[in-house]
Amino acid sequence: MSIFEKFQPIAAVRKDLEESGILPFGVVTEQLISATEGIINGRHVILAGTNNYLGLTFDSGCIQAAQDAVQEQGTGTTGSRMANGTYAGHVALEQELADFFDCSYAIVFSTGYLANLGIISTVAGPEDIVLLDADCHASIYDACRLGGCEVVRFRHNDAADLEKRLRRLGERATDTLIIVEGLYSMLGDQAPLRDIAAVKRAYGGYLLVDEAHSLGMLGDRGRGASEAADVEDDVDFIVGTFSKSLGAIGGFCVSKRSELELVRYAMRPYIFTASPSPGVIASVRAALTALRTRPQLRTQLWNNARQLYHGLLKLGYTLGPQVGPVVSVVTQDKEHALTAWQGLLDRGIYVNLVLPPATPSGNPLLRCSVSAAHTREQIDNILAAFGALQKNMSAAMA
Numbered sequence: 001m002s003i004f005e006k007f008q009p010i011a012a013v014r015k016d017l018e019e020s021g022i023l024p025f026g027v028v029t030e031q032l033i034s035a036t037e038g039i040i041n042g043r044h045v046i047l048a049g050t051n052n053y054l055g056l057t058f059d060s061g062c063i064q065a066a067q068d069a070v071q072e073q074g075t076g077t078t079g080s081r082m083a084n085g086t087y088a089g090h091v092a093l094e095q096e097l098a099d100f101f102d103c104s105y106a107i108v109f110s111t112g113y114l115a116n117l118g119i120i121s122t123v124a125g126p127e128d129i130v131l132l133d134a135d136c137h138a139s140i141y142d143a144c145r146l147g148g149c150e151v152v153r154f155r156h157n158d159a160a161d162l163e164k165r166l167r168r169l170g171e172r173a174t175d176t177l178i179i180v181e182g183l184y185s186m187l188g189d190q191a192p193l194r195d196i197a198a199v200k201r202a203y204g205g206y207l208l209v210d211e212a213h214s215l216g217m218l219g220d221r222g223r224g225a226s227e228a229a230d231v232e233d234d235v236d237f238i239v240g241t242f243s244k245s246l247g248a249i250g251g252f253c254v255s256k257r258s259e260l261e262l263v264r265y266a267m268r269p270y271i272f273t274a275s276p277s278p279g280v281i282a283s284v285r286a287a288l289t290a291l292r293t294r295p296q297l298r299t300q301l302w303n304n305a306r307q308l309y310h311g312l313l314k315l316g317y318t319l320g321p322q323v324g325p326v327v328s329v330v331t332q333d334k335e336h337a338l339t340a341w342q343g344l345l346d347r348g349i350y351v352n353l354v355l356p357p358a359t360p361s362g363n364p365l366l367r368c369s370v371s372a373a374h375t376r377e378q379i380d381n382i383l384a385a386f387g388a389l390q391k392n393m394s395a396a397m398a
Ligand SMILES: Cc1ncc(COP(=O)(O)O)c(C=O)c1O
Pocket: 111, 112, 113, 114, 116, 137, 139, 181, 185, 210, 212, 213, 241, 242, 243, 249, 250, 251
C-alpha cells in the first residue's frame, strides 16, 4: 500500500469542495489594507475572522519598533535560544513578561504551539498523568504525545468531572498536571477557573492555563482568564502566544516556579528550533507595552464583541454560550455552512469556516472574531451581511 493511501479521505473532501466551487481553506489575502480590511478574490472585504483582537498588526509603534530592529539587528537570528539565538531583546522581553504577570520566570518561544509542546512534553513524561479539558487545542494534545504521559480527558469546562477523575486516581492525584484554556477558541466560552482551581487545591497537583485567546482580553490588567477569576496564585504555568492579541508570532510561558529555569534546558521544541527574529521580538515588546498602557483597546474590543454578539442573537442565529471576542455562529450542517461562508464573502465579509472534527459539538461553525480596530460601522456591515444571508437562505428553503 502506498504511503499516500491515508490521504484519500482528504482528497475526497478536496474534490467535493472543488466541485462546489467554494474553497474556504485556500483563501489568499491578496492585499492588506488595515488590521480589519483586505482584498480577497479581488474584492474589498472586512476581516471578521482573524485573531487580531487588539488590532495591533498595524499599530504604528509596533511597526516602527520592528523596522528599527531589522535595521539594527538584521532579519533573523539564525540560531537556537540555546546557542547563538538569544539577543538582548529576547532577554528583555522575558523580563517584561515576568514583570507583567508578576511572576519571576518567563521563557520566550518561537510560536505558541512550540511553547505548549516544550513545556508540557518536558514537564509531563512517561511516568506522569495529565488531566486535560477535552476541548484543548491540538498543540496540547500533541505535547502530551511527545512527552509520552498518561492522558486523562475530562468533560469540557466541567470541574465536577475533573474532580471525579482525580478522585479515581487516588494517591496518584497529587502529582498530576491539569491543563485548561482561559478562553476556548472555537465557541469563545471561558473556563470556570475558580472551580477548577478549587479542585486543584483540594487534590494537589499542578495547573497550566493556556491564555492564547484571553491575554489582552480578560482581567483588570489584561493578563487573562486567570487574573479575571482571581486564581493566579493557583496557576503554576501560564502559556500564551504572540500571534493573537500581540499581533506578531511567538509564544511564552511564565511561572512563579524556579523549576522553569531547569525545564528551559530540557525542552526539545525550545532547543532545536531557531529563536524569533529581532523584528518580531521588538514588535511584541511594543505590543505588550500597548496592551499594558492602553486599556481603552480592551474596552473597545468588548464594545465590539457585545455589538456583534447581541446583533447576531437578534437576527436569530445560534451562537456560543458567552459574549466575547470570539463569536461563533453554529450552523446546521456542512452544506449550509459552506453556502453561508461563501455568501458572506460575496457580501464582503471574511469569517473562518470551521468543519468537524475541528469543532467541539460536531456542528460546523462560522467563527467570527472581533478586533478593537473594528469600527462600529464595520460591525454594522458584518451584521447586515448576516441579515441578508438569512433572508436569502429562508427564501431558498421556502
Ligand atoms: C489555545 C491555543 N494554544 C496555542 C496556540 C498556538 O499558537 P501559535 O499560533 O502561536 O502557534 C493556539 C493557536 O491557535 C491556540 O488557539
